[in-house]
Every structure is written in structure tokens, then in C-alpha cells.
Amino acid sequence: MSGEPQSDCLFCKIVAGEIPATVVRQNERTVAFRDISPQAPTHVLVIPRAHYPNAAALAAAEPALAAELLVEAGEVAADEKIDGAGYRLIFNTGAGAGQTVFHAHVHVLGGTPMREGLV
């Protein structure tokens, strides 16, 4: 069924507590945790507990949950005190765009001046 946990998915294992993560926020539907290989002073991933392979699939299946991911990303930015200076949200989609974990997630990046440009 759509959204069901996948046994071979790293982020489903983090949701299940089978792999440890530094969780900074969570609720019944989402989890936010620090990226294991931070690319900026603040680098947090916000994921739905439900498994969808990417942001578009999540939004198509559960638009309210996709919106909640953005609300939580904003709360992470406020908690990390990077909302004033500005921060970047990234949804890599597809291997060619750098997606390596095929469970929808948004990167929250900030705490340093961000490079201009998108690619």
C-alpha cells in the first residue's frame, strides 16, 4: 500500500529507530534529524514517517503531509536560529540530481552565507 515502510530503506529504518539519528524535532507524521555528512553549519533532513520515493510522489499521494514537511522545515530553521539570515530548502529528485536515499526528504541548510546560483 502507498506510504508503507520499505525494508530496504535507510530512512524507514531511522523512523523505526533501527538506525540511530540525532533527532531535532518529531511529531506523529514527520521526523527531523541532522544529516550525517553536513554541508553547512545547520544541515537537517525533514522526512515523513510514511515512505514515498520523492517529494512529488509524497505531494501527489498526501498533499497535507507534503505541506507539513515544509511547516516543519520552517520550524527547524527557527529552532536553529537561521530563519533571520536565510536558509535553503532542497529536494533532490532522481539520481541525476544527487538523490541517494529514495525516501522523500527536504534538506534544511543554513548558518553560513549561501552560495548564489542553483546548480
Ligand code: 5GP
Ligand atoms: P540525498 O542525496 O538523497 O538528497 O540526501 C540524502 C542525505 O542523507 C545525504 O545528505 C546524506 O549525507 C544523508 N545520510 C545518508 N545516510 C545517513 C544516515 O545514516 N544518517 C543520517 N543522519 N544521514 C544520512
Ligand code: ZN
Ligand atoms: Zn523509506
